[in-house]
Amino acid sequence: MASVDGLTALSDLFEGLTRASVLKELGVLLACIVLAWLIAWQLRRMFDVDGPVLFGRRILDGVLFPVLALVLTLLAREALHSVLRPVLFSLAIPILVSLVVIRLTARVLRAALPESRWVAAVERTVSWVAWIAVVLWVTGVLPPILETLDSMQWKMGGASVSLRNMIEGGISAGVVMVLTLWLSSVLEKKLIRGTGSELSMRKMVANLLRIVLLVIGVLVALSAVGIDLTALSVLGGAVGVGVGLGLQRIAANYVSGFVILAERSLRIGDMVTVDTFEGRITDIRTRYTVISALNGRESLVPNEMMVTQRVENATLASRTLLLTSPVQVAYGTDIATLLPRLEAVIASVSRVLTTPAPAVQLAGFGADGLNLTLNFWIADPENGQGSVRSEVNLAVLRALDEAGVEIPFPQRVLRHLNAPESGAPG
Secondary structure (H helix, E strand, O other): OHHHHHHHHHHHHHHHHOOOHHHHHHHHHHHHHHHHHHHHHHHHHHHOOOOOOOOOOOOOOOOHHHHHHHHHHHHHHHHHOOOOOOOHHHHHHHHHHHHHHHHHHHHHHHHHOOOOOOHHHHHHHHHHHHHHHHHHHHOOOHHHHHHHHHHOEEEEOOEEEEHHHHHHHHHHHHHHHHHHHHHHHHHHHHHOOOOOOOHHHHHHHHHHHHHHHHHHHHHHHHHHHOOOHHHHHHHHHHHHHHHHHOOHHHHHHHHHHHHHHHHOOOOOOOEEEEOOEEEEEEEEOOOEEEEEOOOOOEEEEEHHHHHHOOEEEOOOOOOOEEEEEEEEEOOOOOHHHHHHHHHHHHHOOOOOOOOOOOEEEEEEEOOOOEEEEEEEEEOOHHHOOHHHHHHHHHHHHHHHHHHOOOOOOOOOOOOOOOOOOOOOOO
């Protein structure tokens, strides 16, 4: 029966395509496509946006273009319905619907999950399913298949569910989740755009917003599939037991992440030391914190460790950081003249702050010379400490050489006990 309906639909389609009115439909259809591109291009230029989902890289590969083309094509079909029998539109509209589904799925998944490996597989699966559905619809095979699926029913609790309901519910759930991911990704980018002291707080709000939207999306998706949400109370109790027994560490990391962001004791951009690992916080996720060292290594530290263990934050109260470097000069050096000169030399180094001003102190009296301590401040610890300390040491070394100040070598006095008297026979 399905094959007969399909052959009839194909014969009607081929017969309609041979009519002269097809050229008029083709012209109107091309006009709709060009107008859709012009509207998308004008919107992109007017609002100065470069959304990877709406506009893509070249407008044609975004979501907005096929949506506009579909809307304009539907309006044109309704306008021409009283004048001629649309045939080409019946072929173009399913193709545009399929293109909208493919573009929406691909762009949203790429934007929301850029590092996921299974995104490409999902895109290919959605593309195959969408194009197969188009072929079945155009050939007239899809309606009989849907009737057959609708006849396959079974009891689920007190309700009767068909295979068609399950498939349509699954598609609806997928659409809801894709739209939820898109909305959460767009809002997250809006919230965490830029830098500054409020970046960590915006990150916390973005994480909370994404979780809330995903929960709402899951509930709507479950309703679309036909699952009774009252049954989730039992599932919630089971999840609570699982969290209490086996997932308590994971739950602790999630809670600790929100505690860190709410207290603002650790912020994105802070220089911290955790368990001998020193680096700059580049991201605070819901489960772990990303710390990047100056040598390029990255450490993923669980948020629970950031809350329960000792963490050194070099930039919590202020981004200025005090650095010290020791140097020794020989006894007999004119310290009163040397110290101001060294302070001026240290202040001339580019990364050293003039306020607070550098200071050189006489730290103590060593066995070989006078111990001096060079104190200076920097405001960019994220750029490293070794390089600026090296520049200061080189500048001090040049100043000591120009002033003729000696950096003493280790000296030792040896006493020879029970030495033979002079003139005594050896």
